[in-house]
Amino acid sequence: MTRSQKKEGSISDIFTSLNPDGFGKAALPDRFIDLKKSLWNAGLVQSWRDVLGELEVATSELLTFGGxxxxxxxxxxxxKGGLSKSLAEEIKRVGxxxxxxxxxxxxxxxxxxxxQEYASLNKDRVKGFPxxxxxxxxxxxxxPQLLARTHPAILHTQAALLALxxxxxxxxxxxxSTPISYSDRLRIRQPGDASFKLGPHVDGGSVEKWExxxxxxxxxxxxxxxSGWREHDSFDAGSRTLVKGxxxxxxxxxxxxxxxxGWTALSNTGPGEGTLRVFPNLQLSTAYTLLRPFFRPRNASSSSSFDAEDWVPDLESSAFPGSxxxxxxEYTDGTHPHLRLKExxxxxxxxxxxxxxFWHCDTIHSVESFHGGKTDSSVLYIPAVPLTLQNADYLRDQRIAFEQGIPPPDFPGGEGESQCQGRATKEDALGLSxxxxRALGYAEFVAGEGLDEGFVREVNRVLGF
Ligand SMILES: [Fe+2]
Structure with missing residues (x-):
C-alpha cells in the first residue's frame, strides 16, 4: 500500500458545521488574499452581474413551477435502452x-x-456518527456492500451515467465505459434523528477549488x-481528472x-424523511460558487441583498465564504445568499x-436536518467512478485495506472491521462475476471496447497483474 492511514474518526470530521469549533470562526491566512489577487480580472464583475441575474430568473422559475x-x-x-438525448441534457443541466x-x-x-445483523453481532466494535x-x-x-458495489444493474447504471x-x-x-468500485460507508437513519444534518455542501474540497x-x-x-462561465463544461473528464481535491x-x-x-436506497423514503436535497442547476451554482469569494456586500446592511449593485469586489480580505x-x-444563506437555499x-x-x-461532483446537496418519517431512511453510498490510472492506483490500495478489514484509504483510519465477525473477505470477492x-481490482482488464491497449497494460501493472 502506498498510502498511509488517516486518523480515526467519522463523517463529521470534514464538515466545519458538524465540528465543535463551529462554522466560519477561523479566518484564513493572508496567502488567500494573494491567491484572490492573482486570480482577479476585471471581467469577473460582468460574470458576477450575469450570474446574479440568471440566478434570480432560475430561482423564481423554480419557486413558481419547480419542486x-x-x-x-x-x-x-x-x-437499459439508452438515455434519450433530451433526458441526458436534462440530467446534465440539473446535475x-x-x-x-x-x-x-x-x-x-x-x-x-x-x-443490521452484522452490526449487532459486532456491536462492541462498530463505530459511527454520532x-x-x-x-x-x-x-x-x-x-451486502460488496454485493451492491458489484451488482450488474448498478454497474450498468454507472456506465450509462459516466457516458454523460x-x-x-x-x-x-x-x-x-468501465466503472470501478469506490468503497464508502452507509447510513441507517432512524425516525426522529436530528443529529445527521448535513447542510448544503459540495464534496471534494473547498479552497482547493481555487488553490x-x-x-x-x-x-x-x-x-x-x-461570459466565459456559460461555456464551462462540467462534464470534461479529461480536465477534471487532473484536479487534486x-x-x-x-x-x-x-x-x-x-x-x-451516489447512493442506493435500502428503504422507502420520501421528502421530510431525512433524505437528500439538491440545488437543481449545476452550471449556475458552479459559476456562483467560483465567483463568490471575489465579492463582498457593499455594507453590512446589503449582506442579504440580491442586487448586484449592493456587492463590490473584495481583494483585501482572505474571505472564501464557506471554505x-x-x-x-459549505453554503448557508449568510455565505451564499443569492442561491436562496431554503427555497x-x-x-x-x-x-x-x-x-x-446520483449527483455530479459539483452539485450542491444536503441532507434534511430532521427525519420526520416513521421508518428508517437508509442508503449505501455507491458513486459512479470510471477506470483511470490514478483511480487504479487507489483501487489497489483499497483492495489491500479490504483484505485487512480496515477502512479504505480516503476514510478515517483505525482497526475498522478487522476484528469483526462475518465481514466480506477476499474469497467472497473472488466468487463474484x-x-x-474487475470492478474491485481482482481481475485483469483486457483491451477492447473503450480500453486502449497501452492503458490496459499500465492499469494491470498498477494492480499487480
Ligand atoms: Fe456530500
Whole structure:
C-alpha cells in the first residue's frame, strides 16, 4: 500500500458545521488574499452581474413551477435502452438523477437486514456518527456492500451515467465505459434523528477549488471572466481528472476522480424523511460558487441583498465564504445568499429500496436536518467512478485495506472491521462475476471496447497483474 492511514474518526470530521469549533470562526491566512489577487480580472464583475441575474430568473422559475419534479427520474428498464438525448441534457443541466428499480426491492431490504445483523453481532466494535446513537456507520466491508458495489444493474447504471462525460484529449487514459468500485460507508437513519444534518455542501474540497492548479484549469472559463462561465463544461473528464481535491490529505476527502457521488436506497423514503436535497442547476451554482469569494456586500446592511449593485469586489480580505482548508465547501444563506437555499434546495422525491440517486461532483446537496418519517431512511453510498490510472492506483490500495478489514484509504483510519465477525473477505470477492471482480481490482482488464491497449497494460501493472 502506498498510502498511509488517516486518523480515526467519522463523517463529521470534514464538515466545519458538524465540528465543535463551529462554522466560519477561523479566518484564513493572508496567502488567500494573494491567491484572490492573482486570480482577479476585471471581467469577473460582468460574470458576477450575469450570474446574479440568471440566478434570480432560475430561482423564481423554480419557486413558481419547480419542486421535486425538476429532478430527472428514469426507470432502470428505460435506462437499459439508452438515455434519450433530451433526458441526458436534462440530467446534465440539473446535475442529479434518480434511477428506479435497478435492484429488486426484496434484495435491497435483505442487504439491510444482513447489515443490521452484522452490526449487532459486532456491536462492541462498530463505530459511527454520532458515537452514542449511530446513524452513519463506519462500515465499509460488509458482505451486502460488496454485493451492491458489484451488482450488474448498478454497474450498468454507472456506465450509462459516466457516458454523460467526455474525455477530451486524454481519451487514452480514461475508460468511461468501465466503472470501478469506490468503497464508502452507509447510513441507517432512524425516525426522529436530528443529529445527521448535513447542510448544503459540495464534496471534494473547498479552497482547493481555487488553490489547486488542476481545479483552476478545469474552471478556467469561469475564472476567465466575461461570459466565459456559460461555456464551462462540467462534464470534461479529461480536465477534471487532473484536479487534486485532497490537497490537505484530510480524512473523508475523495482523492480520486469521482464524477458522480451516489447512493442506493435500502428503504422507502420520501421528502421530510431525512433524505437528500439538491440545488437543481449545476452550471449556475458552479459559476456562483467560483465567483463568490471575489465579492463582498457593499455594507453590512446589503449582506442579504440580491442586487448586484449592493456587492463590490473584495481583494483585501482572505474571505472564501464557506471554505475551510481540507474541509467540504459549505453554503448557508449568510455565505451564499443569492442561491436562496431554503427555497431552492429541492427534495429528490420518493425512492423505494433498490432505487439509486446520483449527483455530479459539483452539485450542491444536503441532507434534511430532521427525519420526520416513521421508518428508517437508509442508503449505501455507491458513486459512479470510471477506470483511470490514478483511480487504479487507489483501487489497489483499497483492495489491500479490504483484505485487512480496515477502512479504505480516503476514510478515517483505525482497526475498522478487522476484528469483526462475518465481514466480506477476499474469497467472497473472488466468487463474484468477472465484471464484479474487475470492478474491485481482482481481475485483469483486457483491451477492447473503450480500453486502449497501452492503458490496459499500465492499469494491470498498477494492480499487480
Ligand atoms: Fe456530500
Amino acid at each position: 421535486t419534479q425538476v429532478i430527472p427520474r428514469i426507470s432502470y428498464e428505460e435506462l 442529479s438523477v434518480v434511477v428506479t428499480g435497478a435492484v429488486p426491492k426484496e434484495e435491497a431490504l435483505g442487504w439491510k437486514r444482513s447489515i 458515537a452514542n446513537d449511530i446513524q452513519v456507520y463506519e462500515l465499509y466491508n460488509t458482505k 462525460w467526455h474525455t477530451g484529449t486524454s481519451s487514452s487514459n480514461i475508460s468511461l 489547486d492548479p488542476g481545479f483552476r484549469a478545469y474552471y478556467a472559463k469561469i475564472l476567465g471572466g466575461g 485532497d490537497l490537505y490529505e484530510t480524512a473523508n476527502q475523495c482523492s480520486i476522480f469521482r464524477p458522480f457521488q 475551510m482548508p481540507g474541509n467540504t465547501q 431552492a434546495m429541492v427534495e429528490i422525491g420518493r425512492v423505494e429500496a433498490g432505487d439509486q440517486v 468477472l465484471e464484479g471482480r
